[in-house]
Amino acid sequence: METSHERVITEKFDAVTLIKINRPQSLNALDPLTLQQLGAAITAMEADPQTKVAIITGAGSKAFVAGGDIGVMQPLDPLGARRIAVDVQQLLNRIEYGSTVFIAAINGYALGGGCELALACDIRIAADNAQLGQPEVNLGIIPGWGATQRLPRLVGSSMAKQLMLTGERINAAQAAQIGLVNEVVTAAELMGRAHELAQSIAAKPKIALQLIKEAVNNGLEMDMNRAFAYEADLFGLCFATADQKEGMRAFLEKRQPNWRDE
Numbered sequence: 429m430e431t432s433h434e435r436v437i438t439e440k441f442d443a444v445t446l447i448k449i450n451r452p453q454s455l456n457a458l459d460p461l462t463l464q465q466l467g468a469a470i471t472a473m474e475a476d477p478q479t480k481v482a483i484i485t486g487a488g489s490k491a492f493v494a495g496g497d498i499g500v501m502q503p504l505d506p507l508g509a510r511r512i513a514v515d516v517q518q519l520l521n522r523i524e525y526g527s528t529v530f531i532a533a534i535n536g537y538a539l540g541g542g543c544e545l546a547l548a549c550d551i552r553i554a555a556d557n558a559q560l561g562q563p564e565v566n567l568g569i570i571p572g573w574g575a576t577q578r579l580p581r582l583v584g585s586s587m588a589k590q591l592m593l594t595g596e597r598i599n600a601a602q603a604a605q606i607g608l609v610n611e612v613v614t615a616a617e618l619m620g621r622a623h624e625l626a627q628s629i630a631a632k633p634k635i636a637l638q639l640i641k642e643a644v645n646n647g648l649e650m651d652m653n654r655a656f657a658y659e660a661d662l663f664g665l666c667f668a669t670a671d672q673k674e675g676m677r678a679f680l681e682k683r684q685p686n687w688r689d690e
């Protein structure tokens with residue numbers, strides 16, 4: 429079933445929800461209405477107990493998301509600019525720290541806030557025509573939706589600084605080389621590959637997926653000793669689930685497990 433929120437379209441494929449930013453005439457630039465609808469789409473998806481994986485992509489063949497809407501930002505005063513930074517940081521944190529696994533299917537330009545949207549996702553795959561970058565410096569600003577923090581954690585501080593200080597765009601192959609995207613496929617293959625990856629993850633037990641995200645995301649912010657203790661705690665928590673019992677029993681009985689997501 430396809431639900432159109434106008435600027436954001438969601439479509440459900442069993443345990444996978446496709447979220448498409450739908451403002452192609454502006455290269456899917458994120459204005460307040462689009463951001464509001466993206467938030468609403470995520471809220472609706474989180475309320476659906478069946479969804480385990482989300483794919484985010486952009487409508488049209490040119491852009492994933494070409495950034496925050498520059499026309500909207502241009503007249504902002506400092507407090508208004510701070511507000512839009514904080515509000516969208518919180519929205520993107522719902523993607524990174526929420527229990528759903530997010531895959532960004534980057535189908536063209538992923539610039540500024542568009543690259544930051546992809547950075548908040550768990551996995552990024554790109555079409556070979558994609559162009560990624562943080563061009564904010566060319567507008568006299570810095571990134572404000574997380575790139576100064578997520579990009580160095582992903583690709584290292586030196587490469588992140590180069591991208592942000594030059595504002596230069598890189599292509600999909602270069603992005604894969606520095607670890608900014610996991611995989612590059614042809615534009616024709618992109619959505620098929622995104623769905624294949626999403627379905628293979630959605631076939632896994634939900635609580636283990638959630639705990640892997642939590643262990644990585646929260647562990648990265650801890651010192652190693654605390655992080656190992658945290659990992660051990662989450663590992664122990666798995667043994668409170670029916671799926672741990674089933675997964676191990678199925679292995680020993682030489683059969684496929686029947687996950688209950690509990």
Ligand code: HXC
Nearest residue numbers: 453454455457494495496497498513539540541563572573
């Ligand atoms: C508003 C945008 C836009 C954006 C594109 N458009 N990007 N509108 N905000 N970020 C609009 C154009 O104005 C144009 O509208 C239409 O989309 C098509 O774009 P063109 O420029 O005509 O296309 P093309 O020549 O192919 O160039 C593509 C492009 C270029 C290289 C991607 O559009 C571009 O440089 N866009 C800006 C990229 C950018 O700087 N992003 C970072 C923004 S700052 P019309 O009406 O003329 O047809 C940011 C900060 C977020 O994201 C954090 C805030 C806290």
